[in-house]
Amino acid sequence: MLSPGRRAEATPLRTSVDLSGPDGPLIRVVGELAYATYAPLRDEVDRVLADAPPTLVLDFGDLHFIDSTGLAVIVHAWREGREVGTTVRLRAVPPFLASILDITGVAGLLNRPTQARAGGQRPAATG
Secondary structure, three states, X not given: OOOOOOOOOOOOOEEEEEOOOOOOXXXXXXXXXXXXXXXXXXXXXXXXXXXXXXXXXXXXXXXEEEOHHHHHHHHHHHHHHHHHOOXXXXXXXXXXXXXXXXXXXXXXXXXXXXXXXXXXOOOOOOO
């Protein structure tokens, strides 16, 4: 039996990618997005953003749980998207995730306009 406040092992996270959508690539997220499960989503985000699409849609309609690591993956998608001129949009956001996005300020990040970079190139490193 788990003590109060402790969770059982996270259920596996599944992702699927649809590249044929009218809004650009779509990544569906199913399960729990947490420290133990985040890698498949981050890998898919990086793979899709390598092509610098104008928009990337993350569908969270089947998300059951998210922790701070999962939230960091969303911020990673936004940050990397900005680097290549991709707007990251969220779809089918469950109420618990919407609250977390609002409380943490991530919703505000996602609403900022994206400036496209010439040729989708990352800026040169400085310093």
